[in-house]
Amino acid sequence: MADLEKFRAETRAWLEQNCPAEMRKPMTSDGDTFWGGRNAKFSSDAQRVWFERMRDKGWTVPHWPKEYGGGGLDGEEAKILRQEMAAIGARQPLTSFGISMLGPALLKYGTEEQKREHLPKITAGLIRWCQGYSEPNAGSDLASLQTRAVGDGDDYIINGQKIWTSYANYADWIFCLVRTDPAAKKHDGISFILFDMTSKGVSTKPILLISGYSPFCETFFDNVRVPKSHVVGTVNRGWDVAKYLLQHERAMISGMGERGVGRPLGQIAADSVGADAQGRLDDAQLRSQIANFEVDEAALAAAAERAVDLAKAGQSHPAFSSAMKYYGTELNKRRYEILMSAGGIDALEWESDRSRGGARPRAWLRTKANSIEGGTSEVMLGIVAKRILDLPGA
Amino acid sequence: MALVLTEEQSMLRDSARGLISDKAPVAHLRGLRDAKDTTGFSRELWTTFAEMGFSGLLVPDQFGGSGLGCVEAGIVMEEIGRTLMPSPFLATSVLAASALSRGGSEAQKAQHLPKIADGSLLAALAIDEGAKHRPLQTKLQATRAGNGFKLSGDKAFVVDGHTADLLIVAARSAGSAGDKNGLTLFLVDPKAKGLAVERTAMVDSHNAARIVFDNVEVNADGVLGEVDQGFGLLEGVLNIGRGAVASEMVGLSDEVFGRTVTYLKERKQFGKAIGEFQALQHRAAQLYIDIEITRAAVLKALQALDTDAEKAATAVAVAKARAGTTATLAVQEGVQMHGGMGMTDQFDIGFFMKRARVCQELFGDSNFHTDQLASGKGY
Numbered sequence: 116m117a118d119l120e121k122f123r124a125e126t127r128a129w130l131e132q133n134c135p136a137e138m139r140k141p142m143t144s145d146g147d148t149f150w151g152g153r154n155a156k157f158s159s160d161a162q163r164v165w166f167e168r169m170r171d172k173g174w175t176v177p178h179w180p181k182e183y184g185g186g187g188l189d190g191e192e193a194k195i196l197r198q199e200m201a202a203i204g205a206r207q208p209l210t211s212f213g214i215s216m217l218g219p220a221l222l223k224y225g226t227e228e229q230k231r232e233h234l235p236k237i238t239a240g241l242i243r244w245c246q247g248y249s250e251p252n253a254g255s256d257l258a259s260l261q262t263r264a265v266g267d268g269d270d271y272i273i274n275g276q277k278i279w280t281s282y283a284n285y286a287d288w289i290f291c292l293v294r295t296d297p298a299a300k301k302h303d304g305i306s307f308i309l310f311d312m313t314s315k316g317v318s319t320k321p322i323l324l325i326s327g328y329s330p331f332c333e334t335f336f337d338n339v340r341v342p343k344s345h346v347v348g349t350v351n352r353g354w355d356v357a358k359y360l361l362q363h364e365r366a367m368i369s370g371m372g373e374r375g376v377g378r379p380l381g382q383i384a385a386d387s388v389g390a391d392a393q394g395r396l397d398d399a400q401l402r403s404q405i406a407n408f409e410v411d412e413a414a415l416a417a418a419a420e421r422a423v424d425l426a427k428a429g430q431s432h433p434a435f436s437s438a439m440k441y442y443g444t445e446l447n448k449r450r451y452e453i454l455m456s457a458g459g460i461d462a463l464e465w466e467s468d469r470s471r472g473g474a475r476p477r478a479w480l481r482t483k484a485n486s487i488e489g490g491t492s493e494v495m496l497g498i499v500a501k502r503i504l505d506l507p508g509a
Numbered sequence: 510m511a512l513v514l515t516e517e518q519s520m521l522r523d524s525a526r527g528l529i530s531d532k533a534p535v536a537h538l539r540g541l542r543d544a545k546d547t548t549g550f551s552r553e554l555w556t557t558f559a560e561m562g563f564s565g566l567l568v569p570d571q572f573g574g575s576g577l578g579c580v581e582a583g584i585v586m587e588e589i590g591r592t593l594m595p596s597p598f599l600a601t602s603v604l605a606a607s608a609l610s611r612g613g614s615e616a617q618k619a620q621h622l623p624k625i626a627d628g629s630l631l632a633a634l635a636i637d638e639g640a641k642h643r644p645l646q647t648k649l650q651a652t653r654a655g656n657g658f659k660l661s662g663d664k665a666f667v668v669d670g671h672t673a674d675l676l677i678v679a680a681r682s683a684g685s686a687g688d689k690n691g692l693t694l695f696l697v698d699p700k701a702k703g704l705a706v707e708r709t710a711m712v713d714s715h716n717a718a719r720i721v722f723d724n725v726e727v728n729a730d731g732v733l734g735e736v737d738q739g740f741g742l743l744e745g746v747l748n749i750g751r752g753a754v755a756s757e758m759v760g761l762s763d764e765v766f767g768r769t770v771t772y773l774k775e776r777k778q779f780g781k782a783i784g785e786f787q788a789l790q791h792r793a794a795q796l797y798i799d800i801e802i803t804r805a806a807v808l809k810a811l812q813a814l815d816t817d818a819e820k821a822a823t824a825v826a827v828a829k830a831r832a833g834t835t836a837t838l839a840v841q842e843g844v845q846m847h848g849g850m851g852m853t854d855q856f857d858i859g860f861f862m863k864r865a866r867v868c869q870e871l872f873g874d875s876n877f878h879t880d881q882l883a884s885g886k887g888y
Contacts, residue, residue: 191511379886379888380888381883381886381887381888382888384888385888390888394887394888395883395884395888396888402883402888403879403883405883405888406879406880406882406883406888407879409882409883409886410826410827410830410831410878410879410882411802411831413806413823413824413827414802414803414805414806414827414828414831415802417512417802417805417806417808417809417827418801418802418804418805418806420512420805420809421512421513421804421805421808421809424511424512424513425512425513427511428511428513430513435801438794438797438798438801441794441795441798442798442802493791495794496790496791496794496795497787497790497791497794499794499797499798500790500791500793500794501790503794503797504770504790504793504794504797505774506770506773506774506784506785506790506793507774507781507782507784507785508781508782508784508785508787508790
């Protein structure tokens, strides 16, 4: 305990000294997130300084082993670092699918060589990854994917199409599900493979969404040659890796509402609907909606903390991330419905500088994907019903 | 602090669960109800509770208790919630023990706490006056008389007030309803002249009391804490009670849910288990998720009560609000998914529904605590 208190004090002092003031303000636009990669650009000097200091400390991914560029922190220490960063509103220095999705899968299923090749480039922000999972005819029924990988000597030749590939047009590498045995049952013939997005035959096409943004792409593979050594885990057992990675993806998505939270909802609402002498909002229904939301939000935060602690104690159910994904995404949608309601007509402007290019309505529309991406809410409830509650049926 | 039980706490849970499920399954409450038992709980079982150290769980060591904290009290309450065991534990061991430990003089502690720990003293907290929990609106009047006070007014929903040997009464000694200043807590002998106790059997087959005070004399020794400054002490004690009841509701919800999932797997219609129907699967999954999230919020609040008094008020408001809505959903889904059987007295599910309704009202319902959260955050 004394050691942890010492760690907390040192961490607090280090953050105080090293986190630029600008990096303690709530994020207001996409540019405030630093994703790393070969073509990465910093949106400000403060963003660069903060990233470099955290990288050098090993704290872009504090809980990974030091040998792979992580901070080597144990669960308690990582929790303290998160708490101390939250206390001063410090932004994440680096966000990437390498950290939140591929890394955990590599740590569990990757060969030593694969770990040494890829993990340090993730922690150093050198390579930006994207995820090749969904296909036009494989959404909720992901395991029916048809992208083919056919052996040719030491290589595979990959043909097919992925869809909803987040930021594929900015990504350097892809972790991809491909069918290596078309004769096997659908879950059994899949492999998990890594390749460079600059490989010959890879092309991407952004998809325009209702938000007016194009965070997702269609990704096409036309005779892409990939060494067989790039398969993670066992050939034809890629579904195990895919599911394990999905647990981490779902945990990440369930926490999306926690990021970039600006002013408290009550204050935002007070600006538009006004308040009485005691500070109570002049819209009783809106006040009630916000309060109910904040009760659930605080409870979810406790559950997220508990989920990490349970995992550490070896008491967590592997499917619990589906429960958190369901609740977190539905809650985030509620947050944005409230934000839109609280903003009234001011939240409807789409292009003006005043509205920062319609940031709020665009973010509101973006949240509608939360309960679809990474497995729909309905799929999550099905997983909970079958895997945790053990209810009968397919 | 990790949001999981420690090894010692898990052992406490196991021993509480063993005792309660063995000696006081739902059939125990049903039996007391059917016998129209006017005590409403088993004194024999209360003696066993004392022997196992549960009744003095929150009583400091030097007064014969175990000196444990709110997390441990919550663990026992959760097990009580699983079988709906009627017990003086909440009124005596949680509320009165907390009030005396936190607000009592050395003499008051020495007089009462050892008896709470050994099970020989039953106590009750008298707060509510109107239909809803509004402690700030306390009107029961305390007027200075001689070296003490005279109390006049009415109390209602005094949990276990019908069997109490000692009452802890919130009264207004100054100011008017709605003021934080001017509240005082008193220790009152229920046999005092001018005091009338009416047992009120409640919908959940537990007991409370309505108490009328007609110029009841209390001398200066009967003041618990400071005159006119009792609100802080009262809120602190109520928050412990709220955390405890929230735990009871987690246990209750979890038990109803477990019984319901079992029924979904057993009951067959249209040639298959009704748990195969997606309409029910998704509702069951949603309820499971609600319960698990509420469980975390309640444990968070109990830990805060033990370690971080500053954050405890908000955490308790979240916990009690969530536990209320979760338990309400759990019992409604429980009855609905049991179909016609859920409506019968023969099935236990109805007992859970009735208890959940009472727990909602105890020390503020979900609306009350959601409003507290909003006010606390300044909107």
